[in-house]
Amino acid sequence: MAESLAPTEVPLVGDFSQPTTDSALSGVRVGVITFPGTLDDRDAARAVTLAGGTAVPLWHDSTDLQDVDAVVVPGGFSYGDYLRAGAIAAKAPIMEKVIEAANSDAALPVLGICNGFQVLTETHLLPGSMIKNDHRKFICRDQVLRIDNNETAWTSDFEKGQEIVVPLKNQDGQYVADAETLEELEAEGRVVFRYVGVNPNGSRNDIAGIANKRGNVVGLMPHPEHAVEPGFGPDSSGSGDVALRGGADGLGVFTSVLNKLVSAR
């Protein structure tokens, strides 16, 4: 261990003091929202950092998006998931601004992970909703997903049809929507991620994640931010390798948005 290293602070929520690499990507600012009860905010910030971008903490109670280029609504149990998962967070002051920016001409890229996906459906940025898993238990597993749409802001670094492995962990993960919505999602190619092998929660059409019509807003139940760093991810990857916690397939979600934003400049 290098004795010369400055002492590291125990990061508080909102203190993402990770060094960023010096590249074109580091100029891209990705906001990560913290609600009371958010759990995976630091993980999402780490994923942004590892992908090369700059993570910017956003506080639920603020209306200042701090000029970010994209926003991640991370996982957790915002407001204890009281009422319905994501229902109260959807009304938070920061979400008003996120909705506005997502729907604007600039089409702010927004990613909702797990509870964040639930928040995005509650705001109607995305259709449908999540109900309790069909087996009614919390489940944490390494999940195989297929990229069915690689043209969204968050999946452009993947191949269409590519399989990836990322952790899934939730209790309310069963995606449901009326028949018409499901048909529309399928017809427009807006199912972005689909469960492969096991459908872990009874989601309609094996849907794990979807996009809005413009592809700037994406939500998914599994956690790409937990598969970004070899040594701390799942034991497997979509390429079939098996290595102790070596899976880092989720990183592509974060590099996608950074590369897309940089090339658009």
Place this chain on the structure above:
Amino acid sequence: MSEKQFNLDTVENAAATPDTELPWAELGLKENEFEDVKKILGRRPTAAELAMYSVMWSEHCSYKSSKVHLKQFGAKVTDEMKKDLMVGIGENAGVTDIGNGWAVTFKIESHNHPSYVEPYQGAATGVGGIVRDIISMGARPVAVMDPLRFGAIDHEDTARVLPGVVSGVGGYGNSLGLPNIGGEVEFDECYQANPLVNALAVGIMRHEDIRLANASGVGNKVILFGARTGGDGIGGASVLASESFDDSKPSKRPAVQVGDPFAEKVLIECCLELFKNSIVEGIQDLGAAGISCATSELASNGDGGMHVDLTKVLLRDPTLTPGEILMSESQERMMAVVTPENLSRFEDIMAKWDVEYSVLGEVTGSGRLTIEWDGEIIVDVDPKTVAHDGPTYERPFARPDWQDDVQADHFTGSEADAQRPTGGALGNAVLELMAGPNLCSKSWITNQYDRYVQGNTALAMPDDGGVVRVDENTGLGVALATDANPRFTYLDPYEGARASLAEAYRNVATVGARPVAVSDCLNFGSPEDPDVMWQFAEAVRGLADGCMELGVPVTGGNVSLYNQTGDRAINPTHVVAMMGVMDDVTRRTPSGWSKAEDGQAIYLLGTTRDELDGSEWARLKGHLGGQPPKVDLALERTLGDMLVNMSRDGMIDAAHDVAAGGLAATLVESCLRFGTGARIGLGEVAERDNVDTFTLLFSESLGRVVVSVPRSEEVRFKDMCTARDFPFARIGVVDAASEALEVQGEFTLTLDQMREAHEGTMARYFGEVAQG
């Protein structure tokens, strides 16, 4: 407030009415204890004082039966053990220096009785309570673990208790964003009606952030913050945790606390922000005995005086009496001592996190803890008499007269051993073992826990220990393992406790970490039974002696007594939690070989004796008798050193300790970990150790680990073993193409056969979930 419908029992009133009948027995006090209270006060206690003394002097809070024995943990220490210890026994949790300015605090506690009465809430609040202990040391909690013990897997009450406990542990821990990185699950009839739910939490902090529970500085404010106080958990410590269950009493459901993990998550962040800004002088969580405990402990650890206005407590239920408020064990509450100058900054942080608080009073120089209600004094005590000077019992203990008979009843040669399998039948015996309740895959349980959150989990179940990264810049981290072998402890409490210690030590070393500290959770039957008390005394002596030999201190823990129904006590369940340090967590060793290790040599470290007594195989055959395996802690220490060095120097790519289920279980688990087969030959080592193949596979001799060694490292590996004079034997190779575990000349089991046996059991009893 003054329209309350009860007669206020003031100090003045108590002095004037010495003969008023008080419900001391209902509150769990013994007659001699009540007499002591009167002697201390020089009068009868008020109703509120009685409430305080009854909870604080309960077995759960005062350790009155156990403390004469627990003293050994403080007495049997060497300089080596004190070297890294920053805070020892007596605070909310011990703190260990792990280098680079980082400190780690961890502790294990029981929540057994509440979890039997109300499995979900009992288990959930068990997690909540231990996490608050960690926060109150100034640390950010970073992981939890939970050793669980249930009755027989097919007993109807297990079907009620287990799913609730698992959902409770998961529901609370998952919502706090704490990865669950391991634990144990054991099924045994002795836990029917006395399930054990132990919870461990670990937290990290910078050295300068350590906080202690004391109220110093006259004039400083005493503030209660977090959730409101309600009627839940009243008397939980005295009534629930300190008595045996008995059919003759009414339901104890109201004595179980109800948890709100969201409130606790907010409390964690809010406390860490308080610490970061140096706003609190002292802090204490509210757990067992609620405000009684927090006020008396803070006051007696500080300058000795405190005045509190109980009417300022924010209530969930306005009908609570002062005594009930003092005893309530409502969750998610903390008490802080803050200087008047810092009060407005404190309020700002409460506002940011939307946390309710009320200033209850202040630190005084009076040496007394005084509590007022509506302007009248209802408590006036020396806080030390409440918090520290509780009764101490030298409970009688004696070696049970049945112990000799039990120890004489060896498995080998017993009726249960009549059909010892050989040859091809050994393969079926291995499958039977791996499908059995205690060795079957527990992924049904662990898949309900989040092991990913925080992004620092380097290892988790089913590996030998959990590993989390502490410092993202250097990779510095900690490993944790919990172990108990209550069957060994039943056969010989002294040796059994040392065996549990040895196993926890070995597990931590097996993942590649240097063991540095112990926390223990001692679950036993009634201390009023001399047999049980002897088990307790012997186990504590065994652990204290063992820690000296291994050079690792006990930093804290918890005692849970009265785990018995009628005169049936549980097997003495002495859970040892071991913490180890790793300079770089990416060097950690998994418990099995993957295809990348194809062709690597498999070695068995250690020797095997005929030690089937108390083994998992004996349990499957309904036998419990004889002597536990021989414990050699000097050998364990050498083995631990070797494993840490081998892992650091890249000499081993997989390592799995040999424990419950013996070598058979280790080999199957190592194959199944990444789905990779192996070819094993046991002839030579059986001959060396002079045991038959069955014994080699099923005996549970200690001090053994199976490792896989890259071909390029074999010379160095063998040199290290030889130099340390440690027995080793090459027993096979990793064989990816075979898709099977082949024990040459005996049996071959395909990966699918082993998976089917190992992975189906839990779902058969508790229902299917998406497997994976």
